[in-house]
Amino acid sequence: MKALIRYTLANLFVSQRFVAPTFLYLALLAVLTSNDSGPLVGVYAATAGSLLAAAVWIAVAVANAEDPAARWVALANARRTSDVTAATAVAALLYEAALGIVGLLYPLVSGHHTVSASALGIGAAAELTCAAVGTGLGLLCARPVIVRTGVSTLTGIALVLSVLLIKELPPVSPMLRRMTGGSSVRAAVPNALPFLGFAILGVAALYGCGVVAHRLGRRRD
Amino acid sequence: MHTRRVVTLVGIGKQYGRGYPVLTDVDLTVHAGETVAVVGGNGSGKSTLLRILAGITLPTRGKLKDLPHSIGYVPERFSATTRMSAYAYLCHMGRIRGLSTPQAARRTEDLLERLRLEPGPDFAIRDLSKGNAQKVALAQSLMERPELLILDEPWSGLDSSAHGTLSAIIAETAAAGSSVVFTDHRESIARVETSQRYEIDGGRVRKSLQRRQGHR
Numbered sequence: 001m002k003a004l005i006r007y008t009l010a011n012l013f014v015s016q017r018f019v020a021p022t023f024l025y026l027a028l029l030a031v032l033t034s035n036d037s038g039p040l041v042g043v044y045a046a047t048a049g050s051l052l053a054a055a056v057w058i059a060v061a062v063a064n065a066e067d068p069a070a071r072w073v074a075l076a077n078a079r080r081t082s083d084v085t086a087a088t089a090v091a092a093l094l095y096e097a098a099l100g101i102v103g104l105l106y107p108l109v110s111g112h113h114t115v116s117a118s119a120l121g122i123g124a125a126a127e128l129t130c131a132a133v134g135t136g137l138g139l140l141c142a143r144p145v146i147v148r149t150g151v152s153t154l155t156g157i158a159l160v161l162s163v164l165l166i167k168e169l170p171p172v173s174p175m176l177r178r179m180t181g182g183s184s185v186r187a188a189v190p191n192a193l194p195f196l197g198f199a200i201l202g203v204a205a206l207y208g209c210g211v212v213a214h215r216l217g218r219r220r221d
Numbered sequence: 222m223h224t225r226r227v228v229t230l231v232g233i234g235k236q237y238g239r240g241y242p243v244l245t246d247v248d249l250t251v252h253a254g255e256t257v258a259v260v261g262g263n264g265s266g267k268s269t270l271l272r273i274l275a276g277i278t279l280p281t282r283g284k285l286k287d288l289p290h291s292i293g294y295v296p297e298r299f300s301a302t303t304r305m306s307a308y309a310y311l312c313h314m315g316r317i318r319g320l321s322t323p324q325a326a327r328r329t330e331d332l333l334e335r336l337r338l339e340p341g342p343d344f345a346i347r348d349l350s351k352g353n354a355q356k357v358a359l360a361q362s363l364m365e366r367p368e369l370l371i372l373d374e375p376w377s378g379l380d381s382s383a384h385g386t387l388s389a390i391i392a393e394t395a396a397a398g399s400s401v402v403f404t405d406h407r408e409s410i411a412r413v414e415t416s417q418r419y420e421i422d423g424g425r426v427r428k429s430l431q432r433r434q435g436h437r
Contacts, residue, residue, distance in 0.1 A: 003316035069296040076294035
């Protein structure tokens, strides 16, 4: 598994497919958080939402960095074919973790906020939730589940908008509303405990998407 | 008398989406040490059959039994688009197969020397010619001795000197007790000795009545 993750990350870096989603994320970060002086948790809602969009793209970039023939070879060489999908998800998450750290720290230096451990914890949980959900959605939009670039792009955009805008769909939309005071909770720094639940739901969503993507992929390979 | 079964296909069918069936009711058994040839024309379902044998794709119908843990698979066209060098790629594949980094590096050097990769191991795979990319594909399948070696039209694109090396590798693999399944067009089959020969046409596979002993 470690060797597969290492190979997948190496493939991502030599393909340079990480550049465009990274640029998107950093641009959103600059536009949405620079010179902000509002509550830190509200700013983290913006960084987490930005990471969601970037994570979908990054997961697609990781999965599509290999052409089909190279993917078949990796599937044959891995002892379990599910390890290849798992390695794709873990490699994407590792890269997104680096972006998430930037998303946590950048608002502290670019804006004027009251920093607290609770706010940082909520921000980290929100970034994890969005990275996990975004990676899961990305696996569903990438090869071999969706082969055509146009269909993949439109599906990815539709899925991101759905999880951001459908209020009742957990975990992303309810979490971001809670962070921005859009729900009934109006505290300056909300209770951190529910965010642990959102993060667990996000990881569960990633697992579910991974299983579906793997099963569909093995039928289409 | 047959030796241990390495892989068995029972009533295998494959259909992509709502398209026409690529394979229909395929029964095939491969025993240890056998070299099995599957011959057929373009679009007859050879590559799909091999991907099912390798456990890469799932059949729509039927059962795949006794799939071995260690499988070497060489696709028909290894037009890898990666900028990774052949050497780095093979080391990665060796590690994925469970070799340590020094073991993978040593095996990579041995295989690339034997297969005479041109212009060299540090060249990006995407910049290699078709034949040299095929050599990289062949090398990755041999990083660790596989129980089942699956080759999809392996002679395609290889130069004449590599033909002899490939035939020797197939013979050595079978002699070591592993099984080899390969596809190709009829005229190519004469290059190696085969234990069993199947013909595939329109997605249906039938065993050739005449046992073929090829000429090397």
